[in-house]
Amino acid sequence: MTKAIRIHEYGGADNLKWEDVDVGQPGDGQVRVKHTAVGLNFIDVYQRTGLYDIGALPQTLGMEGAGVIEEVGAGVEGFAAGDRVAYAMGLGSYCEARVMATDRLVKVPDSVDDETAAAMMLQGMTARYLLKSSYAVQPGDTILIMAAAGGVGQIMSQWARHLGATVIGCVGSDAKAELAKANGCDHTILYNSEDVAARVREITDGEGVPVSYDSVGQATCEASLDSLAPCGVFVTYGNASGPITDFNVGVLGAKGSLYVQRPTLATFTRNRELLNECAGDLFDVVGAGAVKINVGQTYALAETAQAHRDLEDRKTTGSTVLMP
Ligand SMILES: NC(=O)c1ccc[n+]([C@@H]2O[C@H](COP(=O)([O-])OP(=O)(O)OC[C@H]3O[C@@H](n4cnc5c(N)ncnc54)[C@H](OP(=O)(O)O)[C@@H]3O)[C@@H](O)[C@H]2O)c1
Structure with missing residues (x-):
């Protein structure tokens, strides 16, 4: 027993x-x-x-x-x-x-x-496929991460910074903003009280970001879409505030020929080769001290x-x- x-x-x-x-x-x-x-x-x-x-x-x-x-x-x-x-x-x-x-x-x-x-x-391999496969972050990118002080969020923010990105992290409180800044975020936005898209446009000189990694779902879907640059990618990978149930694909055209992906870790580690590659990468960045858990x-x-x-x-x- x-x-x-x-x-x-x-x-x-x-x-x-x-x-x-x-x-x-x-x-x-x-x-x-x-x-x-x-x-x-x-x-x-x-x-x-x-x-x-x-x-x-x-x-x-x-x-x-x-x-x-x-x-x-x-x-x-x-x-x-x-x-x-x-x-x-x-x-x-x-x-x-x-x-x-x-x-x-x-x-x-x-x-x-x-x-x-x-x-x-789970959180680290998720961060890995999001940053390397869902949208491959390039040095010099400025990217948006929701719930940046959470489990996936802290790992992603550090890893994205390690890849050479500038990271904008959305968080729920001032204390979490401090934590996010200590873990890779260059800018933080209090998404419960600030206009996320307006702040993102301000930080990116009006351009918007090439990707929004959004684990919050229903509550932040619109803010994510409004923060994207033309042809940007809305990666909606979680539902902490509730699932997105009424998505109109026409919005993607109206807001600048956007892409949307709803990915899962299961897909990106679906066989031994992918699993070993993903876990190996994670052990490497943690072992090298580039990402702290x-x-x-x-x-x-x-x-x-x-x-x-x-x-x-x-x-x-x-x-x-x-x-x-
Ligand atoms: N698709 C995949 O492959 C995959 C894999 C792993 C995780 N995920 C998703 O990634 C997200 C993060 O997972 P995690 O385990 O690391 O959790 P977490 O980020 O540590 O916790 C969730 C955070 O979401 C924020 N949040 C915003 N609105 C919320 C609400 N209405 N209720 C609760 N939390 C809310 C909170 O941060 P603030 O207070 O700062 O807002 C909270 O701390 C989850 O949505 C999870 O489902 C997806």
């Missing part, structure tokens, strides 16, 4: 239950991982509320973890008992130990500790419900780790 955080029905944070579950033995192509740290992500909220379908319940939530392989099933290649591993997009990470296939696992270099690994796999808060895994409340109430900054 092991402990896990599960939901039996979709809904609020109170639905997250700390329960005994059976771990079982690894089957063909599987390993048993003992978690030493588990990552918290906003996608966990979407899955808890039912915005994203996760199939039959009860279900252990959580998409990211780090730990050590305890036991290896038949037919497993490339992984052995004792390996330090981490993963993202592997539903069921809110637990002390689990059995899982190896397709999402990567080995963690000695230079990265377990807490950092659990904090960075800031764990803003940790909670006991048993207290995951409180971590969800704080994330939804915009009380967290940087990455959040749950300790088994």
